[in-house]
Amino acid sequence: MSSKFLSLNQEKQERILNAALKEFAQKGYENASTNEIVKSAEISKGLLFHYFNNKKELYLFLYNHFVEVLMEEFFNELDFSERDIFERLKSLMILKSKLMIRHPEVFDFMMSASMEASEEVKEAMNSTNTELMEASYGRLFENIDLTKFQEGMDIQRTINIIMWTLKGFSNQEQEKAKKLHKGLHDFNDAFKEAEVYIDMLRKSFYKNQ
Amino acid sequence: MSSKFLSLNQEKQERILNAALKEFAQKGYENASTNEIVKSAEISKGLLFHYFNNKKELYLFLYNHFVEVLMEEFFNELDFSERDIFERLKSLMILKSKLMIRHPEVFDFMMSASMEASEEVKEAMNSTNTELMEASYGRLFENIDLTKFQEGMDIQRTINIIMWTLKGFSNQEQEKAKKLHKGLHDFNDAFKEAEVYIDMLRKSFYKNQ
Amino acid sequence: MSSKFLSLNQEKQERILNAALKEFAQKGYENASTNEIVKSAEISKGLLFHYFNNKKELYLFLYNHFVEVLMEEFFNELDFSERDIFERLKSLMILKSKLMIRHPEVFDFMMSASMEASEEVKEAMNSTNTELMEASYGRLFENIDLTKFQEGMDIQRTINIIMWTLKGFSNQEQEKAKKLHKGLHDFNDAFKEAEVYIDMLRKSFYKNQ
Amino acid sequence: MSSKFLSLNQEKQERILNAALKEFAQKGYENASTNEIVKSAEISKGLLFHYFNNKKELYLFLYNHFVEVLMEEFFNELDFSERDIFERLKSLMILKSKLMIRHPEVFDFMMSASMEASEEVKEAMNSTNTELMEASYGRLFENIDLTKFQEGMDIQRTINIIMWTLKGFSNQEQEKAKKLHKGLHDFNDAFKEAEVYIDMLRKSFYKNQ
DNA sequence: TATGAATGAGGATTCATTCAT
DNA sequence: TATGAATGAATCCTCATTCAT
Numbered sequence: 001m002s003s004k005f006l007s008l009n010q011e012k013q014e015r016i017l018n019a020a021l022k023e024f025a026q027k028g029y030e031n032a033s034t035n036e037i038v039k040s041a042e043i044s045k046g047l048l049f050h051y052f053n054n055k056k057e058l059y060l061f062l063y064n065h066f067v068e069v070l071m072e073e074f075f076n077e078l079d080f081s082e083r084d085i086f087e088r089l090k091s092l093m094i095l096k097s098k099l100m101i102r103h104p105e106v107f108d109f110m111m112s113a114s115m116e117a118s119e120e121v122k123e124a125m126n127s128t129n130t131e132l133m134e135a136s137y138g139r140l141f142e143n144i145d146l147t148k149f150q151e152g153m154d155i156q157r158t159i160n161i162i163m164w165t166l167k168g169f170s171n172q173e174q175e176k177a178k179k180l181h182k183g184l185h186d187f188n189d190a191f192k193e194a195e196v197y198i199d200m201l202r203k204s205f206y207k208n209q
Numbered sequence: 210m211s212s213k214f215l216s217l218n219q220e221k222q223e224r225i226l227n228a229a230l231k232e233f234a235q236k237g238y239e240n241a242s243t244n245e246i247v248k249s250a251e252i253s254k255g256l257l258f259h260y261f262n263n264k265k266e267l268y269l270f271l272y273n274h275f276v277e278v279l280m281e282e283f284f285n286e287l288d289f290s291e292r293d294i295f296e297r298l299k300s301l302m303i304l305k306s307k308l309m310i311r312h313p314e315v316f317d318f319m320m321s322a323s324m325e326a327s328e329e330v331k332e333a334m335n336s337t338n339t340e341l342m343e344a345s346y347g348r349l350f351e352n353i354d355l356t357k358f359q360e361g362m363d364i365q366r367t368i369n370i371i372m373w374t375l376k377g378f379s380n381q382e383q384e385k386a387k388k389l390h391k392g393l394h395d396f397n398d399a400f401k402e403a404e405v406y407i408d409m410l411r412k413s414f415y416k417n418q
Numbered sequence: 419m420s421s422k423f424l425s426l427n428q429e430k431q432e433r434i435l436n437a438a439l440k441e442f443a444q445k446g447y448e449n450a451s452t453n454e455i456v457k458s459a460e461i462s463k464g465l466l467f468h469y470f471n472n473k474k475e476l477y478l479f480l481y482n483h484f485v486e487v488l489m490e491e492f493f494n495e496l497d498f499s500e501r502d503i504f505e506r507l508k509s510l511m512i513l514k515s516k517l518m519i520r521h522p523e524v525f526d527f528m529m530s531a532s533m534e535a536s537e538e539v540k541e542a543m544n545s546t547n548t549e550l551m552e553a554s555y556g557r558l559f560e561n562i563d564l565t566k567f568q569e570g571m572d573i574q575r576t577i578n579i580i581m582w583t584l585k586g587f588s589n590q591e592q593e594k595a596k597k598l599h600k601g602l603h604d605f606n607d608a609f610k611e612a613e614v615y616i617d618m619l620r621k622s623f624y625k626n627q
Numbered sequence: 628m629s630s631k632f633l634s635l636n637q638e639k640q641e642r643i644l645n646a647a648l649k650e651f652a653q654k655g656y657e658n659a660s661t662n663e664i665v666k667s668a669e670i671s672k673g674l675l676f677h678y679f680n681n682k683k684e685l686y687l688f689l690y691n692h693f694v695e696v697l698m699e700e701f702f703n704e705l706d707f708s709e710r711d712i713f714e715r716l717k718s719l720m721i722l723k724s725k726l727m728i729r730h731p732e733v734f735d736f737m738m739s740a741s742m743e744a745s746e747e748v749k750e751a752m753n754s755t756n757t758e759l760m761e762a763s764y765g766r767l768f769e770n771i772d773l774t775k776f777q778e779g780m781d782i783q784r785t786i787n788i789i790m791w792t793l794k795g796f797s798n799q800e801q802e803k804a805k806k807l808h809k810g811l812h813d814f815n816d817a818f819k820e821a822e823v824y825i826d827m828l829r830k831s832f833y834k835n836q
Numbered sequence: 837t838a839t840g841a842a843t844g845a846g847g848a849t850t851c852a853t854t855c856a857t
Numbered sequence: 858t859a860t861g862a863a864t865g866a867a868t869c870c871t872c873a874t875t876c877a878t
Contacts (some may be wrong), residue, residue, distance in 0.1 A: 004837095028326045030240040034873060043238075044839045046876080055873065115324040117237035147284025157409060165370050198368060204413040243848060258849060260862095316860045397876085446744045448658040452852060462860045469854065526862095533742040535655030575827060578757025578799075579792050618784060622831040661869060672844045676870060678841095696851085 005051040005061070016041045016048070018105065020062055025108040029059055029118045060124055063113055066106050071136055073099060083145040085159070088200050089166060093194055097112065097187055148206050158205050169197055214260040214270070221343055225250045225257070227314065229271055234317040238268055238327040264313065269333055272322055275315050280345055282308060292354040295407050300373060302403055306396055357415050367414050378417070423479075434459045434466070436523065438480055443526040447477055447536045478542055484524050489554055491517060501563040502556055503577070504616050506585060510558065511612060515605055517540040553611050572600055576623050632678040632688075643668045643675070645732065647689055652735040656686055656745040687751055690740055693733050698763055700726060710772040712786070713825050716793060719767065720821055723797075724814055775833050785832050796824055 004018055005013065019041035023032045034055055038048050052058035077095055082088045100107045128191055173190050214222065215340035228250035232241040243264055247257050286304055289298045309316045325331055355364055382399050423431065437459035441450045452473055456466050470476035495513055500506045518525045534540055564573055591608050632640065646668035650659040661682055663674050679685035704722055709715045727734045743749055773782060800817050 008837095015297060028237070028239070030236075031327075033871080035871085043873085045841090046839055047837075049874065052837075053874095093389065115323060115326065117324070117326070118240065119235065154405075154409065157406060160377065160381075161374045161406065161409065163371075164374045168369065168373025168376060196363075197370065198369065200363065217862085242846080245847075254848095254866090255850080255863070255864055259841090264848065422784065426858095430841080446657070447657070448654075449851080450744075453850085463853085463862090464860055465858075466858075471853095473852065489768060505681065530744065535742070535744065536658065537653065572823075572827065575824060579788075579824065579827065582795025583788045583791045585795060586787065590787075614781075615784060615788065618781065618788065631840085660867080662867075672869095673844065673871080682869065752855055829878090 008051070012043070016043060016051075016133075017062065017065070020058060021066075021105050021109045024059060024062065025105060025112045028112060029055075029116055031123045034058075056121060056124070059121055062109065064123055066110065067132055070106065070110070071132060072098065075136065075139065078140075080139075080143065083143060084142045084148065085141065085162070086202050087163070088140070088144070090195070090198060093166070093170075093191065097191075150207050151206060153205060162201055162205070165197060166194070166199060169194055217260075220240065221252070225260075226271065226274075229267060230314050230318045233268060233271065237321060238264075238325055238330045243267075243389075265330060265333070268330055271318065272334055273317060274339060279308065280341060281313075281318070284345065284348070289348075289352065289362060291333060292352060293357065294350070294353045294371070295411050297349070297353070298371070299404070299407060302375070302379075302400070305381045306400070307347065348417060359416050362414060371410055371414070374406060374410060375403070426469070430461070434461065434469075435480065435483070438476060439484075439523050439527045442480065443475060443523060443530045446530060447473075447534055447539045452476075474539060474542070477539055478533065481543055484528065485550055488517065488521075488524065488528070489550060493554065493557065498557075498561065501561060502566065503559065503562045503580070504620050505579070506558070506562070508613070508616065511584070511588075515609075533567065568625050569621060571623065580619055580623070583615060583619060584612070587612055629667065635678075639670070641677075643670065644689065644692075647685060648693075648732050648736045651686060651730045652732060655739060656682075656743055656748045661685075682828060683748060683751070686748055689736065690752055691736060694759060697726065697730075697733065697737070698759060701761065701767070707766075707770065711775065712768070712771045712789070713829050715767070715771070716789070717822070717825060720793070720797075720818065724818070730815075777832060777834050780832060788830055789832070792824060792828060793821070796821060 005016075011150065016037075019037045020032075023037050027033070032055075034048060035044070037058075038045050048058070052061060074095065074102075077098075078086070079091055082091065085095070116125070141159060149155060149158065173193075214225075225246075228246045229241075232246050232247070236242075241259060241264075244254070244269075248259075257267070283304065286307075288297070288300055291300065299401055320348060322334065358364060358367065361411070382402075412413050423434075423515060436453075437455045440458070445451070450473075452466060454461070455476075456463050456503050459466075464619075466476070492513065495516075497506070497509055500509065531543065534543070559577060567573060567576065591611075631645075643664075646664045647659075649667070650664050653659070659682075659737055661675060662672070664685075665672050668675075675685070701722065704725075706715070706718055740752065743752070768786060776782060776785065800820075811830065
């Protein structure tokens, strides 16, 4: 259904995607206005509904499209030869920051999408979401050097603790940034603080070195 | 302005609160319909605005009201004489589960409120939010027995790791429950799993015992 | 129907009248809110409708009441022994200014009433209006010294020209005052200017003196 | 924003303009109902707001549009070669009557607009109003033959007296017409009466001829 | 492909008025 | 007399979607 859209000249495609991205990111699914989207994309009302039959399909197309785009960049640029889990997660964090700087609107949209309230759209999102996202989540821990962990550790649960810690830290930083109205506040400071947590986890879960 | 409302007979108060709670929880602030609320509360359109001058005040009243209600139950029922942080957090989790069973709609609402996108309402929420909530968050760790932690540990950051882990776990369980369309899936299993994580953290952060 | 109201203690009567006066003056008949009136009069909703069955009756009561009040003050304080029409009109203008200073809100209300758009109320107003007002208008020219006018003048039409001139001048001054946001701008200047017009009219319409 | 509207087929434009004209003329700005307008124009609710973003813009469009229309007709049809002020004002009155017969609803609207109470709309009206209207008012007295006035007369004030007289007369005639529920009562009688006043003024202000 | 006029249900809110107490 | 809770029609305006061109 969106094949029509994909055979449109690049420039117009982008105008439409960006307009929709911003509108949905700012206002959420239900509150976003297709009116505003066509206005800022400088296309006609009818055309939007010619390409995407309705608001929902437009939203899901955006979501799937940018999940793919981000995922691809992630896995192209992430170094999977590094077998130490903490080093790999460190470069993951750095990469994430780079991507946030490269495509801030896309991240805004993905964030707002992940908190979307509208039932109508949440269901449909999850199906594609889980397929792709959870698969990729697994890849993050492929070929990790498990010998570094202390004997007898429950690896899967340990990895969960590590990931939850980093996610918690990341959320905390985002909250701070929001309060200070800085889009992306001093990255170096944040990264140093992240390293402190990573060192704590390393000491706790790795063998004495 | 909501004092009018509070001097209303209990039964009608509850009809209105429940109707609003459900509508806001399901659809978020902007998308919730005051029309639906009055219909399901079986009151007239005018009456809702007689009590709460507008949608925003209704929302904020609900939020503040239920924050207070939950906080009170929390701190009345939580055992602060227990000085072991893990034991205290275990009883916190049990208490939380009890409260979720006791007031499921309230929890749905608080969850949706915490992710509310609407700028209009977020600001006003935060002022009361932070005052009360953050104060209470601090109380959770009052009078904790710090001598049990390994020598030289960074206590504050360690507590963060613990909290982020429990939060991550809790979110994971909620996701699972949502997928299985169980409002509250088998609590015992979940609690046993939580205990596993808690034991892992205890082993990692406490002195050898 | 308003006899009930008149047997109310003075202070409450005035609170109600003033509240209604201000609200109607500011917003006009249709747009005025009985809600605001009862709030600022500090009485209950029901009481207002107990005294005046509906908004329209309240409005008409106000109108008739204050027409009477103003008329009485006018004719009590106007010097009818002065037989020169221009002198009499001069003292009329001075008296009008005094009354505007004495009861500014009443004048605001009467002004807004005279421009009232609502058909519903305009009709009912006119009936009382014409009875009283037009009668009084006639009295202004009772016992005027007609011998001072040039021979052969059409007295009635000459008086019309005089009145229309003074009304036109008065409107012009009010416009100016409104533009400068002065409630009542320098009265002395305005009065001197009025005297210039009066002198012009006197020279034109009176015999050479 | 109203350019959309202007590129609409004539017949629909007129249906909308007439519907709005009547509603606003009858009830004033605040009390006019956009619902009634769309009903009587036989268009959908949405369409009105597609053309004019809101009630205020619709009102101001109407006002500006018809001020322009009337002004143009006025100055196209008024004879500025006539240098006698009274003759010029006579043809002005005749022209005004013609236009009132040609566009009675427009005059009703302009009258109600000139007495509009709503602050919201008065401000915005005045800016365009004064620019155009006051400029045109000046043109009425361009190239008038001043030599006809008596020596030593204060010309500006004399013109004021003349204009206020004609305006007063005109208002009086309108009041009469309204009372008799004739839209436009016998024009010839009224004009003859106007001529009497004009002759009186001429005799008073011109040199003996 | 592309336009944008047209729809009408639905949004929050205000209002004069009633009536049980 | 006096209260104020309760009503529901009416207010302006926005929205996603359709369709003739």
